Amino acid sequence: MNRPTSLLEDALSLDAGESNSRGPEKGLVVLxxxxxxxxxxxxxxxxxxxxxxxxxxxxxxxxxxxxxxxPFSHYDRILRKMGCNLVAQRENKRLLFFDMLMLExxxxxxEDGLIAFYGNIQKAxxxxxxxxxxTIMIDDISLLExxxxxxxxxxxxxxxxxxTLKTQFGCTIIKILHEDIYSSGDGFTFxxxxxxxxxxxxxxxxxxxxxxxxxxxxxxxxxxxTIDGFRNSKGKIHNFHYKIKENSVDYFYPxxxx
Amino acid sequence: MADAICxxxxxxxxxxxxxxxxxxxxxxxxxxxxxxxxxxxTQLSSFISSGKSQSRGIVVVTFSRSPSFTxxxxxxxxxxxxxxxxxxxxxxCYTDPLGWKERLKDRGAIKTPLTEASPNxxxxxxxxxxxxxxSIILALGKGLVGDGKNRFSVAIDSLSExxxxxxxxxxxxxxSNLRSHAQVSSIFWLLHSDxxxxxxxxxxxxxxxxxxxxxxxxxxxxxxFSLLEQNYKRGQxxxxxxxxxxxxxVLREEFSIxxxxxxxxxxxxxxxxxxxxxxxxxxxxxxxxxxxxxDRAKVVLPFxxxxxxxxxxxxxxxxxxxxxxxxxEVKKHEDSGRGEIIYFRDSDDEMPDSDEDxxxxxxx
Numbered sequence: 001m002n003r004p005t006s007l008l009e010d011a012l013s014l015d016a017g018e019s020n021s022r023g024p025e026k027g028l029v030v031l032x033x034x035x036x037x038x039x040x041x042x043x044x045x046x047x048x049x050x051x052x053x054x055x056x057x058x059x060x061x062x063x064x065x066x067x068x069x070x071p072f073s074h075y076d077r078i079l080r081k082m083g084c085n086l087v088a089q090r091e092n093k094r095l096l097f098f099d100m101l102m103l104e105x106x107x108x109x110x111e112d113g114l115i116a117f118y119g120n121i122q123k124a125x126x127x128x129x130x131x132x133x134x135t136i137m138i139d140d141i142s143l144l145e146x147x148x149x150x151x152x153x154x155x156x157x158x159x160x161x162x163x164t165l166k167t168q169f170g171c172t173i174i175k176i177l178h179e180d181i182y183s184s185g186d187g188f189t190f191x192x193x194x195x196x197x198x199x200x201x202x203x204x205x206x207x208x209x210x211x212x213x214x215x216x217x218x219x220x221x222x223x224x225x226t227i228d229g230f231r232n233s234k235g236k237i238h239n240f241h242y243k244i245k246e247n248s249v250d251y252f253y254p255x256x257x258x
Numbered sequence: 259m260a261d262a263i264c265x266x267x268x269x270x271x272x273x274x275x276x277x278x279x280x281x282x283x284x285x286x287x288x289x290x291x292x293x294x295x296x297x298x299x300t301q302l303s304s305f306i307s308s309g310k311s312q313s314r315g316i317v318v319v320t321f322s323r324s325p326s327f328t329x330x331x332x333x334x335x336x337x338x339x340x341x342x343x344x345x346x347x348x349x350x351c352y353t354d355p356l357g358w359k360e361r362l363k364d365r366g367a368i369k370t371p372l373t374e375a376s377p378n379x380x381x382x383x384x385x386x387x388x389x390x391x392x393s394i395i396l397a398l399g400k401g402l403v404g405d406g407k408n409r410f411s412v413a414i415d416s417l418s419e420x421x422x423x424x425x426x427x428x429x430x431x432x433x434s435n436l437r438s439h440a441q442v443s444s445i446f447w448l449l450h451s452d453x454x455x456x457x458x459x460x461x462x463x464x465x466x467x468x469x470x471x472x473x474x475x476x477x478x479x480x481x482x483f484s485l486l487e488q489n490y491k492r493g494q495x496x497x498x499x500x501x502x503x504x505x506x507x508v509l510r511e512e513f514s515i516x517x518x519x520x521x522x523x524x525x526x527x528x529x530x531x532x533x534x535x536x537x538x539x540x541x542x543x544x545x546x547x548x549x550x551x552x553d554r555a556k557v558v559l560p561f562x563x564x565x566x567x568x569x570x571x572x573x574x575x576x577x578x579x580x581x582x583x584x585x586x587e588v589k590k591h592e593d594s595g596r597g598e599i600i601y602f603r604d605s606d607d608e609m610p611d612s613d614e615d616x617x618x619x620x621x622x
Contacts, residue, residue, distance in 0.1 A: 111356075115358045115361060115362065116367075118358060118362070119358075119362040119365075119367040119368055120367075122359075122362070122367075122368045122370075123367060123368055126368060126369060126370055153422065156422060157355075157356060157358075160355065160419075161358055161359075164324070164352065164353055164354075167323075167324040167326065167327070167352075168324075168353075168370070189452070189453045189454075192286050192450075192452055192453055193453060195286050196286060196289065196450060196453075220483075222490070224289070224490060235487060235490030235491040235515070236487060236490075237483045237486055237487045237490070239483050
């Protein structure tokens with residue numbers, strides 16, 4: 001169990017959450033917000049690896065990867081470099097891959113499409129729900145919105161239903177959102193809605209000071225804890241820089257690398 | 259002050275008046291609306307369960323949290339959940355607000371039952387039909403208190419979800435129907451104000467006799483993360499209470515969150531505490547005891563006119579023939595009760611003070 005802890009792990013403190021929780025009350029909603037200059041995909045890769053790594057804990061973890069953005073081979077290639085074989089995990093039924101690249105809802109049947117889609121997810125969750133921690137990852141919400149012909153209302157309804165899986169089955173939900181495509185001014189409150197639903201918000205942003213060779217961006221992790229749960233509400237903000245390397249990512253505090 | 263709000267909700271409405279109503283609003287920079295909501299809900303619940311309030315029961319309409327959460331909350335706050343069906347009804351608009359799960363179940367796609375059976379939870383499967391929602395709420399309330407003159411309270415968490423499913427005007431219509439109903443004693447709701455236009459918040463504030471506004475402590479847009487972090491542990495609550503005659507009383511209070519419990523401190527008490535807590539932190543003793551004060555009063559300062567008849571000798575820094583010793587005794591008095599100042603020169607090397615201008619070598 002000697003996993004090297006990184007700043008990201010510390011900031012998420014998922015372990016602490018797991019050990020404190022009781023019964024079906026566990027589960028978290030993690031929101032990753034990124035922008036064009038700094039993609040947050042590496043956070044997702046990190047989390048996939050983390051939840052699939054064999055020595056994590058005694059209880060089984062199952063990951064549901066709902067991919068709107070990339071095909072399976074893409075994730076497989078990246079995770080293989082990081083030391084995690086997705087093909088094998090898929091055969092073990094520890095990874096369930098939903099290929100949603102082709103999902104398109106007809107104009108008049110957006111809701112029906114989403115209901116069927118949600119049904120598939122809940123079915124998968126039900127099958128695996130006994131004694132297993134289920135993590136649902138959605139990459140990414142913005143493309144889900146494209147698939148529903150830009151109907152934010154339906155996406156929000158869908159996300160609400162996913163949220164009920166958290167309370168009912170104790171699933172952890174991880175979702176990626178491209179923040180910069182929503183203009184903040186005129187009533188586009190979609191990212192805000194997502195933030196209200198989230199327990200942990202991870203923001204990937206470029207450095208304020210501009211581009212740098214050794215630093216690829218900064219992560220701001222806001223760990224609200226579960227404010228509406230009965231764990232300690234943490235209210236912690238972590239801020240650190242990162243550098244993406246060939247098969248790993250370095251996390252470090254600002255100024256600690258020259 | 260939060261307690262003042264709870265008291266007003268407890269006292270309810272007079273005969274023939276609208277029900278007392280409260281808007282709790284927050285924003286994403288200080289997202290403690292739900293916690294304030296829980297606080298007011300549990301306070302009011304304890305009034306209701308002990309029979310101290312005008313209303314005899316409470317109907318909770320929950321959109322954003324599951325009914326099991328409400329049960330857990332009451333258990334954590336020391337309520338007897340087994341007896342709660344006497345005064346509590348939960349209308350569950352969270353588990354299946356649009357009937358998706360029911361449709362899927364009918365098709366056989368999913369199997370899990372929607373909720374565990376519980377005597378005081380009813381499920382709403384179509385929140386878009388607000389007329390039905392009103393009649394369900396009223397039916398639940400009447401089921402609690404009967405058809406007579408007894409009254410009940412309503413709590414809605416949250417309006418933001420409700421508006422998302424329907425429209426501002428229909429939600430406003432629902433609230434005004436509830437408010438004007440003769441059997442509703444008090445009603446409060448939660449609103450995430452930054453999810454809506456200004457007009458939405460304003461519309462609901464007009465309809466409420468009290469507004470509790472949750473705000474962050476520091477509003478400046480700062481990059482200082484430790485300052486920002488404080489906003490997720492503490493905040494302030496602005497409350498405005500409208501009187502019948504139209505007077506509006508505005509109150510302000512600070513709160514801090516610890517272990518999902520909320521603690522309120524009034525501003526005045528806090529400032530006092532700050533003033534007191536600053537003093538002991540200084541290493542020096544800034545206060546004098548009575549004895550020290552009387553001793554100080556007795557000290558005769560060198561420039562004071564002594565009025566003893568003796569010629570005063572004050573060391574003025576110049577070497578005089580008469581006094582060669584290092585110790586200059588400025589004053590000697592027979593009565594030992596008086597203080598005296600004794601000057602020790604550090605060494606002979608020390609240049610005595612002089613009247614010379616220390617800057618006279620400068621060419622100013």
